[in-house]
Amino acid sequence: MKQIVLVLSVFVVVVVAQAKSLEPERIDSARSAVWSEWVAAQPQTLPSPRLLAEGGGASWVIPDSLEPHAVMDYFFGLKGEAERYPLFIYLHGSGPRDLEWGAGFQLAGMFDDAPSVYFIPRIPNEGEYYRWYQRGKQWVWDRLLRAFLASEWSDPDRIYLIGISEGGYGSQRLASFYADYLAAAGPMAGGELLENAPPENLRNIAFSLRTGADDEMFCRNLLTGYLAAELDSLSAANEGDYRHWVDVIPGYGHAIDYRPTAPWLRGFERRHSPRRLTWENFPMDGRYRSGFGNLQVIRRSNHDESTRTVYDFEVEDNQIRLDARLVSYECVERDSRWGMPIKFAKHYVPVDSGAVRIFLDETMVDFSCPVTLTVNGREQFSGMVFPTVEDLHDSCAEFGDPRRLFPASLTAIF
Numbered sequence: 001m002k003q004i005v006l007v008l009s010v011f012v013v014v015v016v017a018q019a020k021s022l023e024p025e026r027i028d029s030a031r032s033a034v035w036s037e038w039v040a041a042q043p044q045t046l047p048s049p050r051l052l053a054e055g056g057g058a059s060w061v062i063p064d065s066l067e068p069h070a071v072m073d074y075f076f077g078l079k080g081e082a083e084r085y086p087l088f089i090y091l092h093g094s095g096p097r098d099l100e101w102g103a104g105f106q107l108a109g110m111f112d113d114a115p116s117v118y119f120i121p122r123i124p125n126e127g128e129y130y131r132w133y134q135r136g137k138q139w140v141w142d143r144l145l146r147a148f149l150a151s152e153w154s155d156p157d158r159i160y161l162i163g164i165s166e167g168g169y170g171s172q173r174l175a176s177f178y179a180d181y182l183a184a185a186g187p188m189a190g191g192e193l194l195e196n197a198p199p200e201n202l203r204n205i206a207f208s209l210r211t212g213a214d215d216e217m218f219c220r221n222l223l224t225g226y227l228a229a230e231l232d233s234l235s236a237a238n239e240g241d242y243r244h245w246v247d248v249i250p251g252y253g254h255a256i257d258y259r260p261t262a263p264w265l266r267g268f269e270r271r272h273s274p275r276r277l278t279w280e281n282f283p284m285d286g287r288y289r290s291g292f293g294n295l296q297v298i299r300r301s302n303h304d305e306s307t308r309t310v311y312d313f314e315v316e317d318n319q320i321r322l323d324a325r326l327v328s329y330e331c332v333e334r335d336s337r338w339g340m341p342i343k344f345a346k347h348y349v350p351v352d353s354g355a356v357r358i359f360l361d362e363t364m365v366d367f368s369c370p371v372t373l374t375v376n377g378r379e380q381f382s383g384m385v386f387p388t389v390e391d392l393h394d395s396c397a398e399f400g401d402p403r404r405l406f407p408a409s410l411t412a413i414f
Helices: 001-017 024-041 097-112 136-150 166-177 217-237 261-265 389-399
Strands: 055-060 070-079 087-092 116-121 154-165 184-190 204-211 244-250 276-281 295-299 309-318 319-336 341-350 355-360 371-375 376-385 407-414
Touching: 024 389, 070 097, 087 097, 087 166, 097 116, 116 136, 136 154, 154 166, 154 261, 166 184, 166 204, 184 261, 204 217, 204 261, 217 244, 217 341, 276 295, 295 389, 309 355, 319 355, 371 407, 376 407, 389 407
Parallel strands: 087 116, 087 154, 154 184, 184 204, 204 244, 319 371
Antiparallel strands: 055 070, 070 116, 276 309, 295 355, 309 319, 319 341, 355 407, 371 376
């Protein structure tokens, strides 16, 4: 009986889509219309950029429900001249915030990455265990990404995230959480626990982490080495993916040369419709993302934070494969000084519930030919997939991204 329900479920989706189908030659014009409507509906949340050297900026007030009495001030400015600008987001360290913010402004001005536009925030508050990745700040990152992408002067395929020290930890976590928006990320003088920033999510971006070999505080040097080994292994097993430059720099402590990172990142552009995608849907400060890449979660497969769902998507010759597993972490190594868990074993089991919407575009599949969807090794759909304006609207609402306006979708049920 369960198999019949699954087949009928997919059948209903396809029949509805067919009734409102969009002719292939109209996809581009419909996509443009949907994006124009979206941009017109967005509030003007970013000021017009001026030269970074002039120190222009503004403030965003974080909702009290997420973080009381929190205002994020920021510098926002251009370097060089271009029709469309790449965005660099710079996160400062954990010293006195005004000093750190000012230092970030100076560093951004000297990095060799022009033309570019920089968003340099000052962390809203200070205190123990106060971090860049927490919910109030996530509200800012969601707002910033959508505002930048809706700006007529933005380059949507070139968003870069960098940070130093505490900003290095933050940019490493955020890179894994928001990888589908990024071209590349470059934490410096950091070294996050891999449980907090799953490297598997970095499949389609370029990633750099540079840490001094003598930077032993909180095992930063050791954790950077563990990440290097993990990314080396992932890159070797997945040709062309997991591009990285992770370096434990001999003879340096916490202070390193910060200049090489930004120019290296700037050489990469985003893969916005990849044929392969891996997403460990991990909670950050208790919040899950509802979508990633071309996937939208309808029902999560994990029931609590003791496990996470890992999705592996691949499409080739109109054959779509989506696998999902639950993963749990087991600490297998702690450091002797702080008792920190620094190394983990991952344990996987098959999922037995959940549903995911798979968005598709014309670079992924040929809509004039049948499409096959295999879910966890079993064929769940085979037939024609019909583009619709509804899918364009739904994907636009999910991602707010001009590069991810998908005209079709299928639903996978686990």
